[in-house]
Each structure stands twice: as C-alpha cells, then as structure tokens.
Amino acid sequence: MSGGKQKHAAEKTPTIYRCSGENRENHTVAADMDGALLVGGSSFPYLALIAFDVGGVPRLLLLLLAAPVAALMRRLVSESAGMKVLIFAAFAGVRVSAIKSAASAVLPKHYADDLHPETWRVFSSCGKKCVLTANPRIMVEPFLREYLGADVVLGTEITSFKGFATGLVDAGGVLLGHTKAAALQKAFRNGGTPDVGIGTDFPFMRLCKERYVVPRRAGIRAVSPETLPKPVIFHDGRLVRKPTPLLALLIILWFPVGIILSILRVFIGSVVPISKTRRVVHFLGCPITVKGAIPVDLSSGVVFVCSHRTVLDAVAVSTCLGRMTTTISYSVADFTELLSPIKSSRLTRDRARDAKLIAEILNAGNCLVMCPEGTTCREPYLLRFSSLFAELADRIVPVAVSVKTSLFHGTTARGHKWLDPFFFYMNPRPVYEITFLDLLPADQTCAAGKSSHEVANYVQKLIGETLGFKCTDLTRKDKYRALARTDGLVGGNS
Template sequence: MAMVAFCGLRRDEAARIGRAVLPRHFFRAAADVPALEAVGALPEGVKVAAVTRSFPAVMVDAFLTEYVGFDVVVGAEVKGGARYVTGVMEGGELDTERLGLALKRTEKKKKKDYPRPMVFHDGRLAFTPTPAAVLAMYIYLPFAVALAVVRIAIYVLLPWRLSSVVAGLTGVRVRVIGPTPTPAAAEDGAAAAEPRGGRLYACNHRTLLDPVGIACALRRPVAAVTYSLSRLSEVLSPIPLRRLTRSRDEDRRRMSSMLARGDVVVCPEGTTCREPYLLRFSPLFAELAAEVTPVAVDARTAVFYATSPSPVAKSFDSVHFLMNPRPEYIVQFLEAVNTESGKSSIEVANEVQRALASALGFEGTALTRKDKYLLLAGNEGVVKTK
C-alpha cells in the first residue's frame, strides 16, 4: 500500500497526503477501535507514543497525533532521495532508544487540544479504498466519464424545466423539502409599478454545484457568485457565475448589480466543507437586500467527492460530482430573515448560520476558508486566471 500511495511523490506532497487525505479513511476503519477512547482516559502527565509497523510513519502521523491524541508516532520511514520518495519502507526492528528519544523531545499535549474533530479533508474517493472497491471503481471509470459528459450536455443545452427531468433519467436526483419561494417580482402582483429586483438566497457550501441544485429546485435559472472560479467551471456552468475579488466595495457592487437583474445565490462560507460543519459566514450578503432566504443544501455521493483545494483539480469538481452513479442534492428553503430589523450584518450572518445548522443537523464553527486551504493545500485557495 505504501508503494502504491507514495511512489514517485515529492516528500512535501507525501506529507500533505498523510495530513489531508488519509485521516478520513483511517477514521472509517478505526471508528470502533477501543484505543481511541483509551488514549483520552490516560492521566494528564502521561506521554503516549504510537508505534507503527504496518504503515510508514508519514501515512499515520497526522491521524494519530491530531485526531486520536497520541503525542508522538514512531515507525518505519519511506526510502527516497532528498526531494522524492520511492514508497519502499525501511526495514529493521524498532530501536527502543529512538522511541525514548522521540518521547523525550515531544511535549505532552494538553487534553483540551485533542482529539480534534475532522472538519477538513482532501482526496477524491468517497469510499474506503479496499482492493475490491478500487477494482470496481476502475471498471466503472469509463462509464462514469461518459455519464458526466451526457449530464453536462443535458444541463447546458436543455431548458431548465426539461433538463431536471431528463437528468433524473440518468440518475441525478434533486430532492426538495418544503415549499419553494415564488419569484420576488411576482409577490406584489404582475402590475407592480417598479421592479423589485431578485431574491437573495444564502446557502451553505457543499460543492460548486450548490447554485445549480437550487436552480433545479426552483425550476428557474439563478445567478451565483463565488471565489476562485476556474475558467473550465465557468464554461461548463449552466447558470451565470460571477467571480468575487475579495475587495469588499467591489464585491458589494458586483453582487448588487446582479441582484438588480434577478435572483442571486451566495455561499457566505466562501469555500466548501464535506463534513457536517458550517464555516464562519461572511456578513457582506446581509447588507445587500431587505431580506435573505436561507437555503439548506446537502450533496450526497458514493464514489467521488466533488471538492478539492488544488487549483488544477478543483476545475473538475463539477465533473466528478456528475461521474457518480446516483448523485443527489437535497434542498430546503427556510423562512426568510429580515436584514433591516436593527441587527448588525454580523448578527444576521450568525442567525442565518444557526438556522442552516439547525435544519441540516450540522455544527457551526468559526473556521474560515483560509483555515481550510492552509491546512489542506498550504495556500489561500485562489485560482489564478489570465
């Protein structure tokens, strides 16, 4: 397994995989292991070391130290040069002197620091990569690519009311919970003297296709704003997308301009999160309209995750979602929140976050997109375009 996972990788990339990708799979395999509870039950002053013989230390170090609570991990390393690794594990028995030295150099963690919940992780595989499962995935892969191409063509070429029905025949499912809002312009009747503009929807961010899922639920097109939009994602999108600049005044101008022309979907988290957590909401959206409609969305996939922090890989996020056999979106429109009730924009943003967390059964956090990308990719998550 070490050979397959690490052969030819740069050392820093191998460490990133051990930190960002593998912990999710180890969590699935170790969910019922008694050691996970035993570590936390040890006395405060005891240092705990994990000794690994089956895996190189780089594969399990982050999982055992950051999510289980071990103070240090000692085991075989992978061979290689100064920059690249071969994937071959160093042989030999564990040196007890080396173990003692590692414990001596390691500071005891405070109990409040572990175990950490797993909020962020990377990797495309949404299943545990056992040999049989990986073989089945490779057999399915050619069909998955063809299926994604057909589904993209359906959404791009067909009208909205027809595309959702035809896409459903290929296995794509959009499930709507509760009633859907009417267009903002229709609320005051067709004879309204002045156009009201569009409705502002604020949703949690699961994949790049969140606004598309909302549009399918509404059965009408909406516009969306996003950070780090790649050129490929922009070309493949069946709805208008606008890239944000991170300049508050410019972003406000762009979003207000789009809202004046029709419905707009904004993801205040600024980045996706796969696990049942909500990141901190940026309050800018709460300053754009008299009311905001929160939308709780959840994306379910069985084979491929549709998110990635890599600037190149994230261009294919939508493709990977549509490569799943039966991808599903669950959309729930919540009661509109008044932004002119005297509360600050930050308080409104927190209120929307709490409403979405309650509807989804998720947990709200104060983490940001910067926290995610620094942990998973070592950057701030910006896709540069020419």
C-alpha cells in the same frame, strides 16, 4: 516471536477491556496502531487512498495487482516482505512532498473513522503517548500528532532520491516484531519504559510495565470522530470511502464508465433550458429532491443564501426554481464557469467593489444564489457566513443544501477544481437535497436594526439546525491553510 508463542502470550495477557483508564495522567502508553488503535488491521485501504491521490487509477491498479503478490510473500517469506511489496507499489517514483500532502489532507478523516473505542479510552487517558506501526511513518504521523496528540511516532522509514520516494524501506526494515521492540527501546533509552503497552505485537509489549491485548471482534463500532480532541472538519481526496481490494477493483472498473457518464451529464445539463434541467438530470440518474415551499414571488431581487457542498449548488437551486438566476463566487475554474447554465459573476475580495456588484444584480431585479461560506465543507459543519449579503438585501431565503455521493467527492482543495463537477457526476447516483426555508422575517434583517453579522449568524443557525450541522467560526482561509498550505486566493487551483 513465533506464531505459537504469540498465541500463548495472548491467552495469558489481559484484554484491553480489563484496563482501567483512570488516574493515568502521569503514565506513558505505547500502542500498536494496526489492529489495536485502529479497528482494522489492514494497511491496504490507507495505502490505496494515497495511491489514488498521487497517481489516480493507474497507481491504484498497480497497488491492487501487488496485493496478491504481497499476500503470497507474507505467507511464504514473512510479514515484512509482504509489507515491502505494498509500500513499493504505492510509493515508488512518487514525490515525497505529494505523499506528505496526502498524509495530512486525505488520511486523517479515514483514520479518525476507524479508532478502536476501548484502545482510545485508555490511550487518551495517558499523559505521554507513543504509537508504533508497520506502516510508513510519513503517512501516519500527521494524523497521530495533530489529532490524537501522540508524542512519539515510530513507523517504517522509507528512502528517497532527489525528492522522490524509491519505494524501498531503509536499513531499519519494516517495524514488526523484534524490530518494533528495538525501536521502542531506542526511543525510551533515556526515559525509562512505557507504563502501558497495548497491541498484539508482544516483543514490544514485553518492554512495558502493563500489557493489554486487543482481541479481534466483529461488529466493533469505531469512536465517533466528534469526540476526538480535534475533530476532522476539513479533508481532501476524491474517494468517499476507504478502498478495500474489492472496492478498489470496482472503482477501477467503473472509472471509464463514470467518465463517459459524467461528460454526458455535464454537457447535457449545460445546454438544456434551466426550466427542464431538473427533469433531465433526474432521467440521467442525478435526482434533486426538494423540501419546503419554493418561493412563488420572484418578481424582485431575492437572495437565496445556501450552505455550500459542491460547485453545482447554485445550479441545483436554480433548477428547483425553474428560472435563470445569477450566482457569485470567489474562485471558479474558467472551464466550470463556461459550462454553467446560469449566470456567474466573480467577486474580487474588495468589499466595496463586491458590494457594488451584488447591488447591481439585485437592482436589476435578478434573483441571486450565493454561498456565504465562501468554500465547500464535506463534513456536517457550517463555516462562518460572510455578512455582505445581509447588508445589501432584506428579501433573504435560507436554503439548506446537502448531497449524497457513493464513490467520489465532487470537491477538492489541492487538485484541479475544473474537474469537480465531473467527479460529482461520476458517481453512479449522486443526489442533491434542497430545502427551502421561509423568507427571513423583516424583524430579522438589517432593515429592522439588526447588524449584518447578527443576520448572517442567524441564517447560518437556521440552516445548521435544518441539516443537523454544527455552526463554526472557521473560514475559507482556515480550510486552505489546513489542506493546501495556502490562503485559498483566486487563481491557481484554489
């Protein structure tokens, strides 16, 4: 359909704001993803997330250089030609398994942050759901099926050779206009036509019984991710935000500066005496703010039980205490352990051996800093606390830990964990906020007859309320199964 006819059709078609979402449990909806189900209509940010995840800065740079070429092709040739340029730049030569991994672990968080409230209101009320998009199906399907409950996903198909994407679109072409309409007809050839069509691509909407256009409006606030049928609790990838072309350029320009800065911060932090580390890292642009009263009596073994945000949590807590402590972990890269300015001991997942190790640390009069979640979580949720600490200590100080980063996440489940502290310190101004809560009352410990699980849950609740986080029963194993398809066992990249 030509631009003039599209505009005329849009003027005659009611907007999504006039569509009722009531009594549609038996209805089928077909919604356009780009600019309809999502507030944003650009494919670039999501392709950029995959590009950085599978190829780092070089691949992101290639995609950024291709963007103006794609815009020119879109203007001079067709929308389809421009899309093909972006797909080629992002996917050519990349393992298909790597694209699938990024689509499952990285993109859902960013898609969930961009859902159009009115389209979602109608879409979620319908029984059977179909989504159409010009984007490659391989990158959108995990989110649409797992988090939005889509039954049918129709997207552009890409070709591959011996497990590697060629970057080329298959014979069906990019799903736009009449190609999208043909795909919808084929998908519903044995099941009638959709009851509701939502979008801006009128060839496919004309096949639906009811049609609603989603107008472009500034200032639309996306749906709160917590209201989705399945909120995105676990996600991976190093980039904090969706990269627009401008942000992608800033990331590329900052990256070499960030590498030098992070190396400087990591190595200086590893050699400076722990009593002076907080002042030094603040000077280097990494402030650590403290709330609550720092315990004064550290003469005998105290367990500082923390929420877990990055591999540097125990170090940050120790710098606030101004003294050497010991931390324990299930899996830390050897290089990270070598650079740690505090003592580190590894747990074995053998409960008896781990209990003996912790008891030895405490009996020696050392202070222990531990994160009983067992792994990091980026979102405002707390994972289930292991109860082992409660069985072995009565002097327990809950510590609420939060971090603020602007460009890069300092955690990964699928990548190289030894790079975690470097990525954290690559941010222009990474901020730690440490809140020390009161020493756990004696009547809330195992010494007063409480079970270890009751104590662990109570500490989790205290920290959750302090941070405004939701407590869950999810575990380290749940995280790694969701993101890396492993159990997160010690060794490898886990």
